[in-house]
Amino acid sequence: MNKNVRRYAMAGSVFSLALATGFVMQNGDKIASLVVGADDEAVVVGSAPIELGDEPKPAVAAAIPLPESTPMAEVPTVEGAEVIQLAAAEGLTLPSDPMSDALPQVAPGDMAAAVSVDAMPSPAEAVEGQTRFSEYGLPCSVEITAAEGIGGLVDLSLTAPCYANSPVTITHEALRFTQATNEAGVMQVSVPALAETAKFELGFDTGSVATTETKVSVFRLxxxxxxxxxxxxxxxxxxxxxxxxxxxxxxxxxxxxxxxxxxxxxxxxxxxxxxxxxxxxxxxxxxxxxxxxxxxxxxxxxxxxxxxxxxxxxxxxxxxxxxxxxxxxxxxxxxxxxxxxxxxxxxxxxxxxxxxxxxxxxxx
Amino acid sequence: MLLALRCAAVSAALLFVSLTAAFGQDILLTSRDGSITVEGNLLSYDGEFYRLDTDYGVLTVDGQGVVCSGPGCPDLTAYVAQLRISGARTMGEVLLPALVEAYAVARDLRVKRAVSDDTHFEYKMTTRLDDRLVARIQFRVSNSDEGFADLVAEEADLAMTVREPLTEEVRRGIEAGIGDLSAPRRARIVALDGLVPIVAQNNPLRRLTLEELAGILSGEIADWSAFGQAENAIELHGQLPTSGVQQGAEARILAGDTHRAMTRHASNAELSDAVARSPFAIGVTSFSEVGNASVVLIDGPCGRAIAPGRLSLKAEDYPLATPLFLYTPARRLPLFAREFLNWLTSPAAQLVVQRSGFVNQSPERIPLAAQGDRLAAAIMNAGEGVPLPEVQRMISDLSEAARLTTTFRFRGGSARMDTQSEGNVDLLARALEAGVYDDRTLIFAGFSDGQGPADGNKRISRQRAEAAWQAVKKEARTADWSRVTVRSIGFGEALPMGCDDVEWGRQINRRVEVWLQ
Missing domain, CATH: 2.60.60 (Lipoxygenase-1)
Known part of the structure; x- marks a missing residue:
C-alpha cells in the first residue's frame, strides 16, 4: 500500500507559506493522525506551514528540515503579507505575483499521491494577524490522501479542520459529486477511477481547490x-x-x-x-x-x-x-x-x- | 477552379460576370484570389453551397472558394446543420449514437442528448468555447421498413437498414423523386453483422445445417429429439414481422414467410435474453447482440462448419452475413452530414464500430498457415476435377502470401457484385491510391463452385478474378501502378469453403479472394 500524506497551510491574512524545502510538522502529525483515524502507514512527507508576520510561531509548527532530495517548488505569497527572511528558505525567491497559486508540488518518484492547493483563505476564518486554528485547536491545514483501493476504486481521505461540516465538490475526469465533511472537517469517500492516473480536484465552497492523484493498477480491467x-x-x-x-x-x-x-x-x-x-x-x-x-x-x-x-x-x-x-x-x-x-x-x-x-x- | 458551378448552362456566361456592374443585388461572391465575382439574390445556403439567383439564372457556388459581401450574406456562424436519421433498431440503439458521439469528440464539439424515449432522441452539438449550436441530429429508431419509408417521404435524411430495399421500395422511391435506391453507391456500409442461430448456454446444440434451421423456422422440426436431446418441444423465438432481422432470417434461411407460432420480441437484445433463459429455446438474432446466449455454428452437409466471427464476416465466408447500411437521398445533404458520412470510413470510426460490438470493414490478413481447414479440404477434394498437381501449384502460388479479408462475391449468377463487395472495391481502390500495397504483389484469386466441368470452372474463376481486378483498377484512378504488382489467377473449384451440394455452399465458393505477397 502506497499512501502518502501531504499537507499545506491555509490561513487568513497571515499566510502560512508551504515551503518546498520541506518540513515535517511533528505535533500536527499526531493530531492529524488522531483525526484521520491513526493510519500507521501514512508517511507524512511534505510542506509544513511557516508563519509569516510578527506573531510568535505556534507550538505545533515545530519544523524540522527534510532530506535534501525533496525537490523545490515555488512559494506562494499573498498581497499584504509581510515576507520575512526564513533561514530554511535559503536561495529561494518568492514570486512577486500576489495572486500566484503556484503550489508546492513535492513529488518524489515513489509517491502515489500528491496534493496541491489553491490556498485562498476562507473569509470566515480570517483573523487578522493570527495563525489559524479550528475551534478544536487544530491548525487550519488541509490534508488529502489518495490510495488505490479494491475493485478499481480510489480511497480519498480529506482532513480540513477549518472546513468542518462543509460541502466539498470532488471532480475526477468528467465525474463530479458533492460530499460533506464532518464536525472534525474529515471526509472519506471511495471513487471509481476513470483514468489510470486518477486525478482528483476537491473544491471548497470558499473557492479553494486542492488536488491529488494516484495510479490505479487495475484500471484497464x-x-x-x-x-x-x-x-x-x-x-x-x-x-x-x-x-x-x-x-x-x-x-x-x-x-x-x-x-x-x-x-x-x-x-x-x-x-x-x-x-x-x-x-x-x-x-x-x-x-x-x-x-x-x-x-x-x-x-x-x-x-x-x-x-x-x-x-x-x-x-x-x-x-x-x-x-x-x-x-x-x-x-x-x-x-x-x-x-x-x-x-x-x-x-x-x-x-x-x-x-x-x-x-x-x-x-x- | 475555385467556383464549383452546378449550373452548366451558364458557366460560359460566368466568365463575363466580373465585367458586369449590377447594383442593388443583395450578395456579391468574390473568389479568394479576387479574379471572379458573382452577384445575385441569395436563395439558400446549406453550410457549404450558396444558391443564388443571378442575371444568368440560378447558380450554386461552393462557399469555400468565395468570400461573401453585401447585406444578404448569411450569418455563416449562425448556420445550424440538421440531420434526421431513421430506421433499424440494430443500428439505432447503440451503433449510430456511438458514432455520432465519437464524431462530436473528433470535431471537438460538446454533445447534448435530449431523450423522449429509447426510440426518439436528438443530439445537439455545440462549440466548446461559446456553446454555439452547430448541428442537430434527430433519431427515430424503428425498423428497416420505416427507415426506407421515411427516406421516401423525405422525413429522413439517412435511413438505417439491415437489408437492401425491396423492389416495391425502389419503385416508391423513384415515384417520390428520391432516385433509384438500388443504384450503386446509394448505400454506405457502416458495419458488418450477421444472422446467427442462438440457444441457451446450457443447451448442448453446437452445430446446425441451414436446412435444419429452416426446418425449425417452418415448424417441420418441432422437437429437440431431432437433435439427439431429450424429448421437449422446441420454443421458437423471433422478432416482430416488421423487423429487418426477422425478415432477413425468413428470406435467407427459409426463402419465405413462416407461419409457425413463435414468441416475438421487439429487439435483438430482448430476443437473445429470452433465449438465454430457456434451455428449450432457439432463435435467430444478430451477431452483434448474442448477449448471454450461445452461438450455434452453421454446418454444411459435407461437414464444413463456418463460425460467425470478425474474419468470416469481413470476408463474407459466413453464409448469413448482413451488412448494415445507411441509405442517402438523391439530393445533396448538408456539409455537416456529408462530412459525417466521410468520417464513417476513417480508422477512428472503424474503431468505434468495433468497440460497439460490430464488425468493421478494415481489411485484415489471414496467413496461409491459419487456413489449415481449407487446405485440408482442398487436398481431400483433389482428384477427378482438380488433380493433385493443380492443388500443389495453387499452394505454391499462394505460399508466403496472406489472404486479405477483402473478398468479392457476385449476386446469384449475375456479373454484378453484391453490396459488400462493391464497398470492398472502393476500400481496396482507396488503399491502392494511398500506396498501402506499394512494393507488394496483389493476387486476385478466382474460385468457383464444383458444379460442371473443371476446365469451365477454371475459366470462369479466372474471368471473375480479372473482372474484380478491373473494377478496382477503374476506381483507383490516382494509384501509381509502377509501384504495385497485380496478378489475377483462376483456381476453379480447387479450394472450397462451403459444401457444393447446397446452393448456399456454392454461393460461398464462387468468389474472388485477394492475396498479398
Missing amino acids: MSHAAVQWQGDNGMQIHAFEYGSDYGQEGHISGAAPQSAHRADRLAGGFLTRLGEPGIPGAWMAEVYSFPTGGMSDNGVVRINIEAEVSSTNCGREMRAETIQPNASGSYSMVDLTLAMPNCDAAGEFLVLKNILRDIKIAAN
Whole structure:
C-alpha cells in the first residue's frame, strides 16, 4: 500500500507559506493522525506551514528540515503579507505575483499521491494577524490522501479542520459529486477511477481547490458507466449481469449496490453512489463498475437508467450527464435531457435501455 | 477552379460576370484570389453551397472558394446543420449514437442528448468555447421498413437498414423523386453483422445445417429429439414481422414467410435474453447482440462448419452475413452530414464500430498457415476435377502470401457484385491510391463452385478474378501502378469453403479472394 500524506497551510491574512524545502510538522502529525483515524502507514512527507508576520510561531509548527532530495517548488505569497527572511528558505525567491497559486508540488518518484492547493483563505476564518486554528485547536491545514483501493476504486481521505461540516465538490475526469465533511472537517469517500492516473480536484465552497492523484493498477480491467445530476432527480442505474432479472443476485442498483469486494473476487460488479443529497445544489452520481478484464464467461451486462415519474417532475425535463467509455478507451461525458412522461404516469418508472451502453464481456 | 458551378448552362456566361456592374443585388461572391465575382439574390445556403439567383439564372457556388459581401450574406456562424436519421433498431440503439458521439469528440464539439424515449432522441452539438449550436441530429429508431419509408417521404435524411430495399421500395422511391435506391453507391456500409442461430448456454446444440434451421423456422422440426436431446418441444423465438432481422432470417434461411407460432420480441437484445433463459429455446438474432446466449455454428452437409466471427464476416465466408447500411437521398445533404458520412470510413470510426460490438470493414490478413481447414479440404477434394498437381501449384502460388479479408462475391449468377463487395472495391481502390500495397504483389484469386466441368470452372474463376481486378483498377484512378504488382489467377473449384451440394455452399465458393505477397 502506497499512501502518502501531504499537507499545506491555509490561513487568513497571515499566510502560512508551504515551503518546498520541506518540513515535517511533528505535533500536527499526531493530531492529524488522531483525526484521520491513526493510519500507521501514512508517511507524512511534505510542506509544513511557516508563519509569516510578527506573531510568535505556534507550538505545533515545530519544523524540522527534510532530506535534501525533496525537490523545490515555488512559494506562494499573498498581497499584504509581510515576507520575512526564513533561514530554511535559503536561495529561494518568492514570486512577486500576489495572486500566484503556484503550489508546492513535492513529488518524489515513489509517491502515489500528491496534493496541491489553491490556498485562498476562507473569509470566515480570517483573523487578522493570527495563525489559524479550528475551534478544536487544530491548525487550519488541509490534508488529502489518495490510495488505490479494491475493485478499481480510489480511497480519498480529506482532513480540513477549518472546513468542518462543509460541502466539498470532488471532480475526477468528467465525474463530479458533492460530499460533506464532518464536525472534525474529515471526509472519506471511495471513487471509481476513470483514468489510470486518477486525478482528483476537491473544491471548497470558499473557492479553494486542492488536488491529488494516484495510479490505479487495475484500471484497464474495469468497465464503468455513470450518470450524474445536480439536486434531487431520482435517477437510478440498474445493471443486469449475465441475464439477471429484477431482484436476482446479478441485478445491481441503489437498492442492492453490492460492494467492490464482489469485483475483487471477480464475482460481478457493484454500484457506487456518490454525493450527499442533503446539501443544497449538490452534485450526485451513480457509477456502475464491472471487472470486465477478469471474467471467464462471455456475456453481457445490460445497463438501464430509470427515473421515477413524480408529481414534481412529470411533464418536465430532467437534466443529467452520462459518462461512459469511448472508442479510445477513455471516458466521455454527454449532457442528457430527459423528457419526463406527463403526470398520468406519476409513480411509474421511465426505463431507458440505450442511454448507457451494455458492457460486453468477451472472455479469453 | 475555385467556383464549383452546378449550373452548366451558364458557366460560359460566368466568365463575363466580373465585367458586369449590377447594383442593388443583395450578395456579391468574390473568389479568394479576387479574379471572379458573382452577384445575385441569395436563395439558400446549406453550410457549404450558396444558391443564388443571378442575371444568368440560378447558380450554386461552393462557399469555400468565395468570400461573401453585401447585406444578404448569411450569418455563416449562425448556420445550424440538421440531420434526421431513421430506421433499424440494430443500428439505432447503440451503433449510430456511438458514432455520432465519437464524431462530436473528433470535431471537438460538446454533445447534448435530449431523450423522449429509447426510440426518439436528438443530439445537439455545440462549440466548446461559446456553446454555439452547430448541428442537430434527430433519431427515430424503428425498423428497416420505416427507415426506407421515411427516406421516401423525405422525413429522413439517412435511413438505417439491415437489408437492401425491396423492389416495391425502389419503385416508391423513384415515384417520390428520391432516385433509384438500388443504384450503386446509394448505400454506405457502416458495419458488418450477421444472422446467427442462438440457444441457451446450457443447451448442448453446437452445430446446425441451414436446412435444419429452416426446418425449425417452418415448424417441420418441432422437437429437440431431432437433435439427439431429450424429448421437449422446441420454443421458437423471433422478432416482430416488421423487423429487418426477422425478415432477413425468413428470406435467407427459409426463402419465405413462416407461419409457425413463435414468441416475438421487439429487439435483438430482448430476443437473445429470452433465449438465454430457456434451455428449450432457439432463435435467430444478430451477431452483434448474442448477449448471454450461445452461438450455434452453421454446418454444411459435407461437414464444413463456418463460425460467425470478425474474419468470416469481413470476408463474407459466413453464409448469413448482413451488412448494415445507411441509405442517402438523391439530393445533396448538408456539409455537416456529408462530412459525417466521410468520417464513417476513417480508422477512428472503424474503431468505434468495433468497440460497439460490430464488425468493421478494415481489411485484415489471414496467413496461409491459419487456413489449415481449407487446405485440408482442398487436398481431400483433389482428384477427378482438380488433380493433385493443380492443388500443389495453387499452394505454391499462394505460399508466403496472406489472404486479405477483402473478398468479392457476385449476386446469384449475375456479373454484378453484391453490396459488400462493391464497398470492398472502393476500400481496396482507396488503399491502392494511398500506396498501402506499394512494393507488394496483389493476387486476385478466382474460385468457383464444383458444379460442371473443371476446365469451365477454371475459366470462369479466372474471368471473375480479372473482372474484380478491373473494377478496382477503374476506381483507383490516382494509384501509381509502377509501384504495385497485380496478378489475377483462376483456381476453379480447387479450394472450397462451403459444401457444393447446397446452393448456399456454392454461393460461398464462387468468389474472388485477394492475396498479398
